[in-house]
Amino acid sequence: MRILFTTTPDKSLFQQMVPLAWALRTAGHEVRVAAPPAFAPVITQAGLTAVPVGSDRPIWRLPRLDPERMEAERKGLPAPYSAAEQAPEELDWATLRDGYAQVVGHWHKTDNFPMTADLVEFARHWRPDLVLWEPLAYAGAIAAKATGAAHARLLWSIDVLGQTRSHFLRLKAQQPPAEQADPLADWLGAYARKYGGEYTEDLATGHFSLDQFPPSMRMAADGIRYVPMRYVPYGGPAVVPGWLREEPKRPRVALTLGIAATSRFAGHVADVGDILAALDGLDIEVVATLAESEQRKLKRVPDNARVVSYVPLHALLPTCSAVINHAGPGTFLTTTLNPIPQVAVPWDFDEPELARRAAAQGAVLTLRADRATGEAVRDSLLRVLNEPAFAAAAADLRDQFRALPTPNELVPQLERLTEEYRSPARRSA
Numbered sequence: 001m002r003i004l005f006t007t008t009p010d011k012s013l014f015q016q017m018v019p020l021a022w023a024l025r026t027a028g029h030e031v032r033v034a035a036p037p038a039f040a041p042v043i044t045q046a047g048l049t050a051v052p053v054g055s056d057r058p059i060w061r062l063p064r065l066d067p068e069r070m071e072a073e074r075k076g077l078p079a080p081y082s083a084a085e086q087a088p089e090e091l092d093w094a095t096l097r098d099g100y101a102q103v104v105g106h107w108h109k110t111d112n113f114p115m116t117a118d119l120v121e122f123a124r125h126w127r128p129d130l131v132l133w134e135p136l137a138y139a140g141a142i143a144a145k146a147t148g149a150a151h152a153r154l155l156w157s158i159d160v161l162g163q164t165r166s167h168f169l170r171l172k173a174q175q176p177p178a179e180q181a182d183p184l185a186d187w188l189g190a191y192a193r194k195y196g197g198e199y200t201e202d203l204a205t206g207h208f209s210l211d212q213f214p215p216s217m218r219m220a221a222d223g224i225r226y227v228p229m230r231y232v233p234y235g236g237p238a239v240v241p242g243w244l245r246e247e248p249k250r251p252r253v254a255l256t257l258g259i260a261a262t263s264r265f266a267g268h269v270a271d272v273g274d275i276l277a278a279l280d281g282l283d284i285e286v287v288a289t290l291a292e293s294e295q296r297k298l299k300r301v302p303d304n305a306r307v308v309s310y311v312p313l314h315a316l317l318p319t320c321s322a323v324i325n326h327a328g329p330g331t332f333l334t335t336t337l338n339p340i341p342q343v344a345v346p347w348d349f350d351e352p353e354l355a356r357r358a359a360a361q362g363a364v365l366t367l368r369a370d371r372a373t374g375e376a377v378r379d380s381l382l383r384v385l386n387e388p389a390f391a392a393a394a395a396d397l398r399d400q401f402r403a404l405p406t407p408n409e410l411v412p413q414l415e416r417l418t419e420e421y422r423s424p425a426r427r428s429a
Helices: 011-015 018-026 037-045 067-072 081-085 093-126 138-147 160-173 183-194 272-279 313-319 329-336 351-360 374-386 388-402 407-421
Strands: 002-006 030-035 050-052 130-133 150-154 208-211 226-228 252-256 285-289 305-308 322-325 342-344 364-366
Touching (some): 002 018, 002 093, 002 138, 011 037, 011 329, 018 030, 018 407, 030 037, 030 093, 081 351, 093 138, 093 160, 093 183, 130 138, 130 407, 138 150, 138 183, 208 407, 226 407, 252 272, 252 313, 272 285, 272 374, 285 313, 313 329, 322 329, 329 342, 329 351, 329 388, 342 374, 364 374, 374 388
Parallel strands (some): 002 130, 130 150, 150 208, 208 226, 252 285, 252 322, 285 305, 342 364
16 A cells, blocks of 8 residues: 655654555655645654655744733643633533634634645655654644545544534534534535545545543544554654663652653743752652753753763663653654553643543652642642552553554554545546
Protein backbone atom coordinates (compact mmCIF):
# COMPACT_ATOMS: atom_id res chain seq x y z
CA MET A 1 0.00 0.00 0.00
CA ARG A 2 0.87 3.65 -0.29
CA ILE A 3 0.30 5.58 2.95
CA LEU A 4 0.38 9.36 3.12
CA PHE A 5 0.79 11.03 6.50
CA THR A 6 0.07 14.74 6.79
CA THR A 7 0.55 17.17 9.65
CA THR A 8 0.54 20.82 10.51
CA PRO A 9 4.10 22.02 11.20
CA ASP A 10 4.13 21.17 14.89
CA LYS A 11 6.99 18.98 16.09
CA SER A 12 5.18 17.52 19.10
CA LEU A 13 2.22 16.42 16.95
CA PHE A 14 4.36 14.95 14.17
CA GLN A 15 6.53 12.99 16.58
CA GLN A 16 3.54 10.91 17.63
CA MET A 17 3.16 9.79 14.01
CA VAL A 18 6.71 8.51 13.57
CA PRO A 19 6.46 5.06 15.22
CA LEU A 20 3.42 4.11 13.12
CA ALA A 21 5.06 5.44 9.96
CA TRP A 22 8.05 3.20 10.61
CA ALA A 23 5.85 0.21 11.46
CA LEU A 24 4.21 0.57 8.06
CA ARG A 25 7.57 1.03 6.34
CA THR A 26 9.06 -2.08 7.92
CA ALA A 27 5.94 -4.02 6.92
CA GLY A 28 6.80 -3.21 3.31
CA HIS A 29 4.46 -0.31 2.60
CA GLU A 30 5.43 2.97 0.92
CA VAL A 31 5.22 5.97 3.23
CA ARG A 32 5.36 9.71 2.58
CA VAL A 33 4.87 12.58 5.03
CA ALA A 34 3.45 15.86 3.71
CA ALA A 35 3.88 19.17 5.52
CA PRO A 36 4.85 22.78 4.75
CA PRO A 37 8.36 23.12 3.26
CA ALA A 38 10.25 24.42 6.30
CA PHE A 39 9.12 21.36 8.27
CA ALA A 40 10.80 18.92 5.87
CA PRO A 41 14.06 18.67 7.90
CA VAL A 42 12.08 17.48 10.96
CA ILE A 43 10.53 14.73 8.84
CA THR A 44 13.75 13.61 7.15
CA GLN A 45 15.55 13.69 10.52
CA ALA A 46 13.11 10.95 11.55
CA GLY A 47 14.27 8.86 8.60
CA LEU A 48 11.07 9.43 6.63
CA THR A 49 10.47 10.83 3.15
CA ALA A 50 9.10 14.37 3.16
CA VAL A 51 6.75 15.92 0.64
CA PRO A 52 6.81 19.73 0.92
CA VAL A 53 3.36 21.18 0.21
CA GLY A 54 2.15 24.75 0.16
CA SER A 55 3.92 27.61 1.85
CA ASP A 56 5.38 28.35 5.24
CA ARG A 57 3.86 30.61 7.83
CA PRO A 58 4.25 30.80 11.62
CA ILE A 59 1.10 29.26 13.11
CA TRP A 60 2.08 29.80 16.75
CA ARG A 61 3.67 32.70 18.53
CA LEU A 62 1.49 34.32 21.11
CA PRO A 63 2.45 36.64 23.97
CA ARG A 64 2.18 35.52 27.56
CA LEU A 65 -1.42 35.94 28.61
CA ASP A 66 -2.19 38.93 30.78
CA PRO A 67 -3.82 38.13 34.14
CA GLU A 68 -7.35 39.14 33.06
CA ARG A 69 -7.20 37.00 29.93
CA MET A 70 -5.56 34.17 31.88
CA GLU A 71 -8.54 34.12 34.24
CA ALA A 72 -11.01 34.25 31.35
CA GLU A 73 -9.31 31.31 29.59
CA ARG A 74 -8.50 29.29 32.68
CA LYS A 75 -10.30 26.15 31.48
CA GLY A 76 -7.82 25.71 28.66
CA LEU A 77 -10.31 24.86 25.91
CA PRO A 78 -11.79 27.70 23.84
CA ALA A 79 -15.33 27.62 22.47
CA PRO A 80 -16.56 25.47 20.85
CA TYR A 81 -14.09 22.86 22.15
CA SER A 82 -14.92 23.61 25.76
CA ALA A 83 -18.06 21.57 25.01
CA ALA A 84 -15.95 18.42 25.18
CA GLU A 85 -15.62 18.70 28.96
CA GLN A 86 -19.19 19.81 29.68
CA ALA A 87 -22.29 17.80 30.43
CA PRO A 88 -24.70 17.65 27.45
CA GLU A 89 -27.42 19.52 29.33
CA GLU A 90 -25.04 22.45 29.90
CA LEU A 91 -24.42 23.05 26.18
CA ASP A 92 -25.84 25.93 24.21
CA TRP A 93 -26.40 25.78 20.43
CA ALA A 94 -25.50 29.41 19.76
CA THR A 95 -22.21 29.10 21.67
CA LEU A 96 -21.22 25.99 19.73
CA ARG A 97 -22.24 27.46 16.37
CA ASP A 98 -20.47 30.76 16.95
CA GLY A 99 -17.44 29.01 18.41
CA TYR A 100 -17.09 26.90 15.29
CA ALA A 101 -17.31 30.01 13.12
CA GLN A 102 -14.48 31.53 15.14
CA VAL A 103 -12.08 28.58 15.13
CA VAL A 104 -12.76 27.68 11.49
CA GLY A 105 -12.18 31.24 10.31
CA HIS A 106 -9.21 32.13 12.46
CA TRP A 107 -7.50 28.79 13.10
CA HIS A 108 -8.33 25.81 10.91
CA LYS A 109 -8.55 27.71 7.65
CA THR A 110 -5.30 29.54 8.24
CA ASP A 111 -3.49 26.31 9.18
CA ASN A 112 -4.75 24.30 6.21
CA PHE A 113 -5.21 26.75 3.34
CA PRO A 114 -1.46 27.10 2.64
CA MET A 115 -1.03 23.37 1.96
CA THR A 116 -4.40 22.02 0.76
CA ALA A 117 -4.11 22.61 -3.00
CA ASP A 118 -0.56 21.22 -3.19
CA LEU A 119 -1.52 18.24 -1.06
CA VAL A 120 -4.44 17.36 -3.33
CA GLU A 121 -2.20 17.71 -6.37
CA PHE A 122 0.39 15.37 -4.85
CA ALA A 123 -2.26 12.86 -3.77
CA ARG A 124 -3.71 12.78 -7.28
CA HIS A 125 -0.23 12.12 -8.62
CA TRP A 126 0.91 9.54 -6.03
CA ARG A 127 -2.48 7.86 -5.46
CA PRO A 128 -2.26 6.89 -1.76
CA ASP A 129 -4.39 4.01 -0.52
CA LEU A 130 -4.58 5.43 3.01
CA VAL A 131 -4.16 8.97 4.34
CA LEU A 132 -3.38 9.38 8.05
CA TRP A 133 -3.74 12.92 9.38
CA GLU A 134 -3.38 14.50 12.77
CA PRO A 135 -6.70 16.08 13.82
CA LEU A 136 -5.77 19.66 12.93
CA ALA A 137 -4.60 18.75 9.41
CA TYR A 138 -7.97 18.72 7.67
CA ALA A 139 -6.09 19.05 4.37
CA GLY A 140 -5.40 15.32 4.68
CA ALA A 141 -9.10 14.49 4.70
CA ILE A 142 -9.68 16.77 1.71
CA ALA A 143 -6.89 15.07 -0.26
CA ALA A 144 -8.26 11.62 0.60
CA LYS A 145 -11.74 12.66 -0.51
CA ALA A 146 -10.35 13.96 -3.80
CA THR A 147 -8.61 10.66 -4.56
CA GLY A 148 -10.93 8.03 -3.07
CA ALA A 149 -8.40 6.98 -0.44
CA ALA A 150 -9.33 5.64 2.97
CA HIS A 151 -8.36 8.08 5.67
CA ALA A 152 -8.13 8.33 9.44
CA ARG A 153 -7.14 10.70 12.18
CA LEU A 154 -4.17 9.77 14.33
CA LEU A 155 -5.19 11.31 17.66
CA TRP A 156 -2.42 12.91 19.69
CA SER A 157 -4.59 13.39 22.77
CA ILE A 158 -8.08 12.72 24.07
CA ASP A 159 -10.59 13.38 21.30
CA VAL A 160 -11.64 16.92 22.16
CA LEU A 161 -12.41 17.73 18.52
CA GLY A 162 -14.47 14.60 17.91
CA GLN A 163 -16.46 14.94 21.14
CA THR A 164 -17.24 18.56 20.33
CA ARG A 165 -18.36 17.59 16.84
CA SER A 166 -20.67 14.91 18.26
CA HIS A 167 -22.30 17.42 20.63
CA PHE A 168 -22.64 19.94 17.80
CA LEU A 169 -24.37 17.49 15.46
CA ARG A 170 -26.83 16.48 18.17
CA LEU A 171 -27.81 20.09 18.85
CA LYS A 172 -27.83 20.95 15.15
CA ALA A 173 -30.44 18.24 14.50
CA GLN A 174 -32.70 19.90 17.07
CA GLN A 175 -32.73 23.26 15.23
CA PRO A 176 -35.16 24.32 12.49
CA PRO A 177 -33.68 23.55 9.04
CA ALA A 178 -33.16 27.22 8.25
CA GLU A 179 -31.05 27.67 11.40
CA GLN A 180 -28.75 24.65 11.07
CA ALA A 181 -25.61 26.63 10.31
CA ASP A 182 -22.48 24.47 10.19
CA PRO A 183 -19.28 26.48 9.64
CA LEU A 184 -17.00 23.41 9.63
CA ALA A 185 -19.12 21.50 7.09
CA ASP A 186 -19.50 24.61 4.94
CA TRP A 187 -15.73 25.09 4.77
CA LEU A 188 -14.82 21.45 4.17
CA GLY A 189 -17.79 20.95 1.85
CA ALA A 190 -16.57 23.75 -0.42
CA TYR A 191 -13.31 21.85 -0.88
CA ALA A 192 -15.17 18.59 -1.47
CA ARG A 193 -17.24 20.17 -4.25
CA LYS A 194 -14.17 21.81 -5.76
CA TYR A 195 -12.58 18.39 -6.17
CA GLY A 196 -15.70 16.61 -7.42
CA GLY A 197 -17.42 15.37 -4.27
CA GLU A 198 -19.84 16.37 -1.53
CA TYR A 199 -19.47 16.89 2.19
CA THR A 200 -19.65 13.79 4.36
CA GLU A 201 -18.89 13.70 8.06
CA ASP A 202 -15.65 11.74 7.58
CA LEU A 203 -14.11 15.02 6.35
CA ALA A 204 -14.37 16.25 9.95
CA THR A 205 -13.43 13.09 11.86
CA GLY A 206 -12.03 10.54 9.40
CA HIS A 207 -13.34 7.16 8.37
CA PHE A 208 -11.92 5.99 11.70
CA SER A 209 -9.61 7.35 14.41
CA LEU A 210 -6.48 5.86 15.95
CA ASP A 211 -6.67 6.39 19.72
CA GLN A 212 -3.69 6.01 22.06
CA PHE A 213 -5.72 6.00 25.29
CA PRO A 214 -7.23 2.99 27.09
CA PRO A 215 -11.00 2.84 27.65
CA SER A 216 -10.69 4.21 31.19
CA MET A 217 -9.35 7.53 29.88
CA ARG A 218 -10.70 7.60 26.33
CA MET A 219 -12.93 10.50 25.29
CA ALA A 220 -15.17 8.54 22.94
CA ALA A 221 -17.60 10.48 20.77
CA ASP A 222 -20.79 9.05 19.31
CA GLY A 223 -20.55 8.06 15.67
CA ILE A 224 -16.75 7.74 15.56
CA ARG A 225 -15.00 4.41 15.09
CA TYR A 226 -11.99 4.23 17.40
CA VAL A 227 -9.07 1.90 16.76
CA PRO A 228 -6.73 1.53 19.78
CA MET A 229 -2.97 1.81 19.36
CA ARG A 230 -0.21 1.83 21.96
CA TYR A 231 1.81 5.01 22.26
CA VAL A 232 5.52 4.56 21.49
CA PRO A 233 7.80 7.44 22.54
CA TYR A 234 9.77 9.29 19.89
CA GLY A 235 11.29 12.66 20.70
CA GLY A 236 13.59 13.22 17.77
CA PRO A 237 17.39 12.83 17.65
CA ALA A 238 18.76 12.39 21.15
CA VAL A 239 21.85 11.36 23.07
CA VAL A 240 21.55 9.69 26.46
CA PRO A 241 23.95 11.47 28.84
CA GLY A 242 26.41 9.43 30.91
CA TRP A 243 24.99 10.56 34.24
CA LEU A 244 21.73 8.74 33.46
CA ARG A 245 23.61 5.44 33.69
CA GLU A 246 24.41 6.14 37.34
CA GLU A 247 21.96 4.94 39.98
CA PRO A 248 20.31 7.94 41.70
CA LYS A 249 21.50 8.32 45.29
CA ARG A 250 18.19 9.93 46.26
CA PRO A 251 14.70 9.76 44.78
CA ARG A 252 14.89 11.45 41.39
CA VAL A 253 12.10 13.79 40.30
CA ALA A 254 11.74 15.03 36.73
CA LEU A 255 10.44 18.54 36.12
CA THR A 256 9.39 19.01 32.50
CA LEU A 257 6.85 21.46 31.16
CA GLY A 258 7.09 20.64 27.45
CA ILE A 259 8.18 22.50 24.34
CA ALA A 260 4.89 24.24 23.49
CA ALA A 261 5.22 27.03 26.03
CA THR A 262 8.50 28.23 24.54
CA SER A 263 7.92 27.35 20.88
CA ARG A 264 4.33 28.69 20.68
CA PHE A 265 4.05 31.15 23.53
CA ALA A 266 6.34 33.38 25.56
CA GLY A 267 7.13 30.97 28.38
CA HIS A 268 5.64 28.84 31.13
CA VAL A 269 2.63 29.95 33.14
CA ALA A 270 3.87 28.18 36.26
CA ASP A 271 6.87 29.86 37.92
CA VAL A 272 9.69 27.34 37.53
CA GLY A 273 12.04 29.34 39.73
CA ASP A 274 9.51 29.36 42.56
CA ILE A 275 8.98 25.60 42.20
CA LEU A 276 12.71 24.84 42.27
CA ALA A 277 13.19 27.09 45.30
CA ALA A 278 10.38 25.27 47.13
CA LEU A 279 12.02 21.90 46.42
CA ASP A 280 15.36 23.09 47.76
CA GLY A 281 16.34 21.18 50.86
CA LEU A 282 14.19 18.12 50.17
CA ASP A 283 16.03 14.81 50.09
CA ILE A 284 15.48 14.39 46.37
CA GLU A 285 17.35 14.98 43.11
CA VAL A 286 15.48 17.23 40.69
CA VAL A 287 16.20 17.03 36.95
CA ALA A 288 14.59 20.01 35.21
CA THR A 289 14.46 20.12 31.42
CA LEU A 290 14.19 23.77 30.42
CA ALA A 291 14.80 25.65 27.21
CA GLU A 292 17.76 28.01 27.43
CA SER A 293 15.38 30.98 27.25
CA GLU A 294 13.71 29.71 30.43
CA GLN A 295 17.01 28.89 32.12
CA ARG A 296 18.07 32.52 31.77
CA LYS A 297 15.06 33.54 33.86
CA LEU A 298 16.24 31.51 36.87
CA LYS A 299 17.81 33.56 39.63
CA ARG A 300 19.25 30.51 41.36
CA VAL A 301 19.50 26.75 40.86
CA PRO A 302 19.30 24.80 44.16
CA ASP A 303 22.02 22.31 45.05
CA ASN A 304 19.62 19.37 44.69
CA ALA A 305 18.64 20.34 41.12
CA ARG A 306 20.20 19.63 37.74
CA VAL A 307 18.97 21.89 34.92
CA VAL A 308 19.45 20.69 31.34
CA SER A 309 18.18 21.95 28.00
CA TYR A 310 17.12 18.50 26.88
CA VAL A 311 17.35 14.87 27.82
CA PRO A 312 15.36 12.04 26.20
CA LEU A 313 12.28 11.76 28.37
CA HIS A 314 11.84 8.04 27.72
CA ALA A 315 15.40 7.53 29.01
CA LEU A 316 15.04 9.85 32.02
CA LEU A 317 11.70 8.68 33.40
CA PRO A 318 12.64 5.04 34.19
CA THR A 319 15.17 6.45 36.69
CA CYS A 320 12.60 8.67 38.43
CA SER A 321 10.33 8.23 41.42
CA ALA A 322 7.93 11.00 40.36
CA VAL A 323 7.49 13.65 37.69
CA ILE A 324 6.17 17.19 37.66
CA ASN A 325 4.74 18.02 34.24
CA HIS A 326 2.16 20.07 32.36
CA ALA A 327 -0.01 17.12 31.20
CA GLY A 328 0.90 17.83 27.60
CA PRO A 329 -0.18 14.74 25.64
CA GLY A 330 3.27 13.58 24.52
CA THR A 331 4.80 14.11 27.96
CA PHE A 332 1.85 12.50 29.71
CA LEU A 333 1.78 9.48 27.40
CA THR A 334 5.52 8.93 27.79
CA THR A 335 5.18 9.15 31.57
CA THR A 336 2.35 6.61 31.70
CA LEU A 337 4.63 3.91 30.27
CA ASN A 338 6.55 4.08 33.55
CA PRO A 339 4.95 3.24 36.92
CA ILE A 340 5.61 6.65 38.45
CA PRO A 341 3.10 9.11 39.92
CA GLN A 342 2.73 12.62 38.57
CA VAL A 343 2.07 16.16 39.72
CA ALA A 344 0.38 17.91 36.80
CA VAL A 345 0.28 21.69 36.34
CA PRO A 346 -1.90 21.98 33.20
CA TRP A 347 -2.92 25.09 31.36
CA ASP A 348 -3.29 24.99 27.58
CA PHE A 349 -6.08 23.48 25.46
CA ASP A 350 -6.57 19.78 26.33
CA GLU A 351 -4.16 19.68 29.27
CA PRO A 352 -6.64 20.45 32.11
CA GLU A 353 -9.16 17.83 30.97
CA LEU A 354 -6.42 15.27 30.35
CA ALA A 355 -5.01 15.91 33.84
CA ARG A 356 -8.50 15.60 35.36
CA ARG A 357 -9.03 12.22 33.74
CA ALA A 358 -5.60 11.06 34.89
CA ALA A 359 -6.30 12.24 38.45
CA ALA A 360 -9.49 10.18 38.42
CA GLN A 361 -7.28 7.12 37.90
CA GLY A 362 -5.48 7.89 41.18
CA ALA A 363 -2.00 8.29 39.70
CA VAL A 364 -1.90 12.08 39.41
CA LEU A 365 -2.40 15.16 41.54
CA THR A 366 -3.26 18.24 39.51
CA LEU A 367 -2.87 21.97 40.11
CA ARG A 368 -3.90 24.64 37.63
CA ALA A 369 -0.69 26.20 36.30
CA ASP A 370 -1.45 29.74 37.45
CA ARG A 371 -2.09 28.39 40.97
CA ALA A 372 0.90 26.07 41.03
CA THR A 373 2.97 27.95 43.58
CA GLY A 374 6.20 26.41 44.72
CA GLU A 375 4.64 25.51 48.07
CA ALA A 376 1.61 23.86 46.46
CA VAL A 377 3.77 21.83 44.08
CA ARG A 378 6.07 20.74 46.92
CA ASP A 379 3.14 19.59 49.05
CA SER A 380 1.67 17.61 46.14
CA LEU A 381 5.04 16.09 45.31
CA LEU A 382 5.56 14.91 48.87
CA ARG A 383 2.17 13.23 48.78
CA VAL A 384 2.79 11.29 45.57
CA LEU A 385 6.25 10.26 46.82
CA ASN A 386 5.13 9.16 50.26
CA GLU A 387 1.63 7.72 49.76
CA PRO A 388 1.92 4.25 48.17
CA ALA A 389 -1.53 4.47 46.56
CA PHE A 390 -0.21 6.85 43.91
CA ALA A 391 2.56 4.49 42.79
CA ALA A 392 0.13 1.56 42.74
CA ALA A 393 -2.32 3.53 40.58
CA ALA A 394 0.53 4.56 38.27
CA ALA A 395 1.48 0.91 37.81
CA ASP A 396 -2.13 0.05 36.97
CA LEU A 397 -2.28 2.92 34.47
CA ARG A 398 0.95 1.72 32.86
CA ASP A 399 -0.52 -1.75 32.43
CA GLN A 400 -3.63 -0.31 30.76
CA PHE A 401 -1.55 1.60 28.23
CA ARG A 402 0.77 -1.33 27.56
CA ALA A 403 -2.21 -3.58 26.86
CA LEU A 404 -2.99 -1.61 23.69
CA PRO A 405 -1.69 -3.04 20.38
CA THR A 406 1.67 -1.70 19.23
CA PRO A 407 1.99 0.07 15.88
CA ASN A 408 3.54 -3.11 14.44
CA GLU A 409 0.62 -5.19 15.69
CA LEU A 410 -1.83 -2.68 14.23
CA VAL A 411 -0.55 -2.87 10.64
CA PRO A 412 -2.72 -5.86 9.53
CA GLN A 413 -5.82 -4.12 10.86
CA LEU A 414 -4.95 -0.94 8.97
CA GLU A 415 -4.60 -3.02 5.82
CA ARG A 416 -8.12 -4.39 6.33
CA LEU A 417 -9.60 -0.99 7.16
CA THR A 418 -8.01 0.53 4.07
CA GLU A 419 -9.68 -2.11 1.92
CA GLU A 420 -12.98 -1.45 3.69
CA TYR A 421 -13.00 2.31 3.25
CA ARG A 422 -11.29 2.91 -0.09
CA SER A 423 -13.66 3.91 -2.87
CA PRO A 424 -14.86 0.98 -5.03
CA ALA A 425 -12.94 2.35 -8.00
CA ARG A 426 -9.71 2.33 -5.98
CA ARG A 427 -10.30 -1.23 -4.74
CA SER A 428 -10.48 -2.54 -8.29
CA ALA A 429 -7.49 -0.52 -9.48
